[in-house]
Amino acid sequence: DAKTTQPNSMESNEEEPVHLPCNHSTISGTDYIHWYRQLPSQGPEYVIHGLTSNVNNRMASLAIAEDRKSSTLILHRATLRDAAVYYCILRGSGGSNYKLTFGKGTLLTVNP
Amino acid sequence: ETGVTQTPRHLVMGMTNKKSLKCEQHLGHNAMYWYKQSAKKPLELMFVYSLEERVENNSVPSRFSPECPNSSHLFLHLHTLQPEDSALYLCASSQDWISGANVLTFGAGSRLTVL
Numbered sequence: 001d002a003k004t005t006q007p008n009s010m011e012s013n014e015e016e017p018v019h020l021p022c023n024h025s026t027i028s029g030t031d032y033i034h035w036y037r038q039l040p041s042q043g044p045e046y047v048i049h050g051l052t053s054n055v056n057n058r059m060a061s062l063a064i065a066e067d068r069k070s071s072t073l074i075l076h077r078a079t080l081r082d083a084a085v086y087y088c089i090l091r092g093s094g095g096s097n098y099k100l101t102f103g104k105g106t107l108l109t110v111n112p
Numbered sequence: 113e114t115g116v117t118q119t120p121r122h123l124v125m126g127m128t129n130k131k132s133l134k135c136e137q138h139l140g141h142n143a144m145y146w147y148k149q150s151a152k153k154p155l156e157l158m159f160v161y162s163l164e165e166r167v168e169n170n171s172v173p174s175r176f177s178p179e180c181p182n183s184s185h186l187f188l189h190l191h192t193l194q195p196e197d198s199a200l201y202l203c204a205s206s207q208d209w210i211s212g213a214n215v216l217t218f219g220a221g222s223r224l225t226v227l
Contacts, residue, residue, distance in 0.1 A: 043218030093212040102155040
């Protein structure tokens, strides 16, 4: 499976933007980049996903590098409720790469 | 009720017990998944079902037995478990299992403790 690399932890202040990086140098042309987050004592929650172009939704923005070997999840104004583990995952279509394989993710701490 | 619902939320069982975890989705999805999350470990995919047919068994011991009677319900039957099987068991669903664009919706999980 194609792998992703994320920092173990990051810290932010409330109401400031947060940029969570993810490296995926072995990404294939059909792999989608997915981001999920997991709040304490809850199941993972979908945040955003994209293939080649940058994406925006009500929760976040996803910036994808032109060579697709890295991406950045952007939380525009962090709140205390955004404190969670954020997972960057590649998911392909068909074959064995359809699996959503979770790594350790980035633990985001938001300071009041 | 909407989303993915898992019951029970907490379960304590002895090693000789037989119990079941239940998952129900009201999203009209065709694929359902079981994941295991042990303490301080990443989520591990256990099983994938598509339209009630198992399409993935990720080398899971036979003491875990999944059942998918219809596309809305998924069970995980547990028997003769070991203490190291204590974990958070998460159910998820998606529109289909093969497309990379598909998004998974997770339940809140069932916290299992094996004594």
